[in-house]
Structures are given as structure tokens and as C-alpha cells.
Amino acid sequence: MQGTILILDGVATNRIILKVQLSAAYYRIVQGTDLVGLRDLVRRTRPDLIVTAMKLPDGTAEDVKKILSEDPPQAAIPILAIGNQRDRMARLKALAAGIDDVLEQPLNDLVFQARIRSLLRLRDGAEDLPAMTGEVLGFAEAPTAYSGPSRVALVTAQAETGTVWRSQLASKTRHSLRTFRLGDIQGLMTQPVPDAIVIEIPRRDPAPALSLMSELFARSSTANCVVIALAEGAEPHSLADALDRGAQDVMAGGFDAEELALRLELDLARKARRDRLRSTVRAGLRAAVLDPMTGLYNRRYALPYLTSALRDTIGTRGDLALMMADLDHFKQINDHYGHAAGDAVLIETAQRLRLMFEPDDMIARVGGEEFLIAIPGVKANDASRIARRICAEINGRPFRIAGAERPVDVTISVGVVTISAGRIGAAGTDEQLATRLIDQADQALYQSKAAGRNRFKTIEAAA
Template sequence: MHGKILVIDAIATNRIMLRVKLEASHYEVMQANSIGAAMTAVAESVPDMIMCADMLPDGNPRRLLARLRKAGLQGKVPVIVMAASGAPLDRQSLFEAGVEDVLDRPIDDVLLLARTRSVLRAYASASEWTLRDDTSRALGLAEPSAKFGPRQQVCILAEPDIRIDELRDTIAPLMSAHVAACAPYQGIYSDVGGVPDAFVLPVNRDKAANMLGLLATLRSHAVTRHSAIVILQMDTDPRLGAQMLDMGANDLMAFDRVPAELASRLETLMTRKRMSDALRDTLRSGVEAAVTDPLTGLHNRRYAMPYLSRIADRAKKSKKPFAVMVADMDHFKQINDTHGHAAGDAVLIETARRLHENLRSVDLVARIGGEEFLIVMPGAGLCNARKAAQRLCRMIRDTPFEIPGLGTQVLTATISIGLTVCDPDQKNTHTLPMTAEAMLDRADKALYGAKAEGRDRVTLLRPAA
């Protein structure tokens, strides 16, 4: 099943017809003939969406929203109102109360299903981001994002023959966002103060092909992929509207609706975008913090070990070699004891910089301990890996460290490196474990050898003959 939908309508025929259409598209359908019956059903099983008639025996959609709010479900379950043709209805108050959309009966089947898919897709995406954010916070990987940011931007994109200045001037006073208007494709790099948070696309049937292309561009372009898109249909064309919703438009409405309705829809969409942007930023920052050493800026052990596992798996399939090194600062405790921990931190930061800058871009350098670094070199055989390790030792030894606070005094330091290489073409290598833990253990043992032999050197752990 694609989702669970609760249909609320006092007329049994309406419920049955809607159920048949939805079940034919593989939705699970719940039914209720009143708000009271609906809340009983919701208590037993929360639906993914509610389709509600505009009039019910015990109230109207606003009363339903109030009951959902009391149950803690407002904003979690979208509500679409199905309005009887010609019925007096305060659409604006419904949108302000939190209704997702108002569809006038008779409702075109294709458009109904496209709108259903669009709404469920949007709410599923928001739910997923929220779940990830909650998980990150539980793990301590994310901090709350700022509630307020720069003023949001709306851009109306239309063909030259469509007069949009009046529309812009009408909705601008109703919006918290800045509203601009420009020709198609200019909006991707508009001059309204950044990438627009929302686009409004007036569409007529004659220029439909151009606007379909524009919609596809907006959804595929990296800078506008997450922007909200509202389609204003100048001609009634349910098939075209359904197509644009399935291509990624967030909302669809008739061009001749009151401007306040468009403003309400845009405000709702931009609020969601602000929240999803904040969640993405929070998760991105949390993930970066979780896998980055805060002192040196290198990756940490949490990132390095899965990376090493992937390199080992790839080497098994490609039959290409890779090298693993563990590098450890020599007598590092003496630096801390003599010059203080600030000097020790400065040495670690500079060492990390030198290691990173003197290896290939494909190589990994990670800090996996206090003064211990892991280096992984994909595709490197024994000869190249040994030369690289010796170069790193020489570069640390021959270049003194300038430490802030010590005046003209500089420090010298050395580094020891344990090296192991996995080469599928090398004799007996295929008999050794190639897991990340095994490779790290072999490099560690080689490091112990370098320390025992006098430090400031590279020691190789060779496969047994």
C-alpha cells in the first residue's frame, strides 16, 4: 500500500466512490461519516492523510482541525477539503487554519490522485528529515538551529505576454517574504537577494511545453532543487496540472483565485522550506562534527575505520593494492610537559597540515588518537608507499615548528611510521585478513617496531613467507 487515507463524508455514496478510486491506486482507505467517528478511527490508527467533506453532521473542517490539534496531530496529518460545487465556503480561513488544499467537486480523477501523491510525498519527506534530526539530537550530534534567518524570497516567473506586475504588487503586501517578478530562467540566478525560496509559475495551455521544461529545470538544478513551486493555471486543464504536480510542483491553484489564497499557500510552503533547510543544515553540521577531529580538522576514527573497510572491499574486487600507515609523534609528552599543552596542540595542528598537504588528494589522513594518525593510500604498492612514508618522516624532522607564544624559539619533532601493504599480486598476501581491523593491527605492530628501533623511521610489517 502507498499510504493510509481517511475519508470523512456523511454521504455514503461519496465515500464509496472515493474509496474505489483510491484503492485502485493501492491506497488503504478508512471511512467515517462524522468528525466524532473520524477521531475514533484516528485514535486506533493514525492515517497518512485525511480527505474531508466541507460540511459534516457534527461540524466543519475547522472543527476537525481543532480536534486534530488537541490530539497533537496538527501539522502531522494533512487535510484536504472536498467542497460541493457552488457551496459558500471561506477558503481563505480554511488555509489559515491549516488545510492543505480545497478541491471543488466534481474532482477530476487524474488530478485527485496527483494531488494525493504530491501531498503524501511532501509530508513523508518532512517526516523523514524530522526523524533524522531527532536521531542526531539523541546521539548528541546536532544543535538546535536558529529560528530566524534572512528574509525569504519569492519569484514569479512568466512568459513576456503575461502581465505579472499587478500580481506581484497585489500579493507583496500580504507576504512576509520579498516578492519579485522576472522572465523564465532568470529566476534561477535572480537578483532578489539570493536563490528564491519559492517560485510562482503562471501557466497557460498554449505555452505549457515551455513551462514544463522550466519546471523540470528548477527541480533538477542544484541551487533550486529545494525551492517551493506553485503552479497558477490560467486555463482549466486537470491533466496538465496533474503532470506538473508529478514533476515536482508543490501546489496548484487557479490563476483567478483571490491573491490572499496564493499568499497563504506560499507562506505555508516557505515555512516548511525554512524548517527543512534548518534540518538539513543541522544534520549536515552534526554529521561533520561527528566525523571530524575538532583540533586538527582531519577525519577521526569514527570516519576512518568505515572508510578503510570500503577501501579493503574495493581492493578485493579490483585486485589493486593499498597501503595503511600509523604515524605517531615521538616523545610528544615531553613537548607538553616542557612547553605546555597549547604548544603541543600547535604541533599537532601543524603536523596534521603537513601530512595532509604532502599526500595525494585520494589519500586519507585521520587523527585516531592523541598524537596518532592513520594514513590510507588507495592503489599504492610497497615501493610508492615506503617512499611516501619516508618523505613524511623527513618533512616532519627537517622543518622546525614555530609555536605562538614562544617568540623566536622553535621546536623540533620527529614521527615514527608503521607501514603495511595489501597487494593482491604479492605472494602470500591473499592469505592475510584484509579487514579494516586487521590492517590497522598490522600497521600498529609495525609502528611498535619503529619505536623499538629508535624512532624517527619507517618500519614495514611484511607478510609471512
């Protein structure tokens, strides 16, 4: 099954027709007749989409939206309303209430199915996963109101059409409006890219507009833009094609400033929620693998990285150096100057180390004053030279500490283990090999400490 759809309609014949249409597309169908017990029905059946008649025996589609909005988990369920032909005021009222879209009878099955696919795609790809991830990992962000204003591009076949649209829409919306000609992909991509793009689909030649939608959907800079297609008199297959190419909305009746303003507000609010969720998840995932004090990677990131680096080393018959570095007598800094001073030393150490290495190298803080460094493609001689530079970088310049009368000398000890693909044994998994290498780098560090500190010790991996 592709998902669960709840059909709400007081007329049995309508429900039967809709069930036949949607069951043929392999959706699981749940049916209801009115608003009584709607919350329990939704909670029990967990629909991915609700298709409702504009008028129910005891209410309207707007009442369905109001009931669901009172329960946050249910508020995100898309609602598609079906109304009478050419009832513009009812359509505008429904959109103003937050209904995701209104289709008019008689339904065209091609457009109907495409609209359902687009709404489910928006829900599945942009809301469920980030929300679930945030909840499970504990960094979900409380929803905030959408504020705007946003950047809106009006793309038309003729420049004069764009000018008319902008003039009529300007008094209906608070968003910033710019006009473009179809085919002006370069201008459309100029930073900052629009938040929403309204595209005219000419009836006689829809291909350029549809190609533009595919182009926008394929580019990372515009893949998350709101796209609204205006297609007055267009064939049903063009409307369905626009939805399948990434349009969030299709206005089959053509340009209507009031309706377009409502759709922009609804779609941009939805986009703001998606962007906020993506940002929250991205920040949470970064926090999960970064040390909050130094900004370096943490141990949680280090082992998977090393496992992957070893796999690449084996696959390319290359080399890899692994270093375990530890600040000498760090406890004395904490005891003498305080933990704030110790933190300052760790932060500056991380900064000095970061400047020494390339972005592809990995530096992680894996203990209080311990750092793990993995450098792909480095042989034993080069690894020794790098370890010597680390020692010189730390002890070559004293550390300035707030409250200390003079700069404080700090030294570091380094244990280095190098490995070549041709000398890696077959025993154990990549993760087990990575763990053994970390242990061997730790042993080399112990040897450099035992030899007097402020030095490095290099060994070849016994893997």
C-alpha cells in the first residue's frame, strides 16, 4: 500500500466512487461520514491524507481542519477538499482556513491522483522524517509562527503578463515580487534565489514551463522552493505533469490575485516549517558528533570515520596514519589556574591543530585532553614529520591564559601508528581493525610519555 487515505463524505455514492478511484492506485481506504468521533477515527486509523467533501452533514471542510489543528500530531495531516464546480468563494474560504487544496467536481482522475501524490510527497519527505528524528534524538524544536515576508518570482511567457500579475498581486500580499520570462533560468538562479516561484503554463506550448519545473526540482539551490503552476485551460495531463515535476500547487483556473495570495501564504508557511525542521535536525546531528567546547569531532564520530577510512585505504591500496595526542601535565594547569583556564588551553590547542590539517583529515577530542587524528594517504616518514610539527606547534608558542601573570608553556606527546593496505591482515572486521589501531596508537602515546613527554613515538601497525 502507498498510504492510508481517509474519505469523509455524507453521501455514500461519493464515498464509493472515491474508494474505487483510490483503491485502484493501491491506497488503503478508511471512510467516515461526519465530524462525530473524527479525532478518535484519525487517531485509530492514522491516515496520511484526508479527502473531504466541502459540506458534511454536521459541518464543513473548515471544521475538519479546525478539529485536527487542536491536536499537534494530527495538524500536519494534509486535507484535500472536493467542492462544487466554480464555487470561487467557497474555495477561497477553505484555503484561508488552511485547507491544502480544493478540487472541483467533476474530478479528473489524472489530476486527482497527481494532487494526492504531491501532497503525500510533501508530508512524507519534509515533515514526518525530520519531526520523528528530532523527537527520537531529543532535539526537536517547538513550532514557531511563520513571519515572512518572502521572495516571490513570477515567471510568465510574455513580459506584459508578468507586469499585470505583479500589479494585481502587490496589494494582496506582503511578499516581495519580481518578474521573469520563461527560459530566464540564469536570472532565476541568481542569489538570493526566490522562496516561491509562480510559473505560467501556456496552453498551446506547456513544454518550456514543465521543463523549467524539472530544472528547479533537480537543482539543490531551488529544490526546496515553493512552486505554483498557473495553467488556465491547460490539458489535464499538463496539470498532472506539473504536480509530478514538483509543483506544490496548480491553479487550473489561471491567475486570480486573491487566490494566489492565499496559496502563497499557505505554501510558504509550510516551507518555513520544513526549513525549520531541516535546520533543527541538521544542528542536532552536528551536535551529536561534535565536541561542544572545541568544535572538533567527538569519539562517537571518530570510530565510524576511521572504519570508513580504513575501508578506503584497503580498497585503494593506500596508506593511513593514526595519531593519539595528549597534553602533558594538563591536570597541573587545571589545579593551578582553574578549570576555565584549562578549557581555554583545550580550545586554543584545537585551533592550532585544525590549522595544521586538511579538511579531509579527521581531528577528534576523545578524552579530557586527548586528541585523535587520522590522516589518509600518509606513509610512516611523513607521519613522523607531521607528529614533530604537532609538538613544535604546541610547545613553540606559550598559551595566554586570563588571570595568569605570564603566558603558560604547554607541551604535547604524540603516539603514531601507520598502516599500509598491503600489510593489513584479513582477520576481523573493519571496525575491529579500527579499534585495534586506536589501541596501538594509545600504546605509542604511552611510550612517548614514558620517554619523557613532549615528543612522539611512531610504530607500524601490527594488524
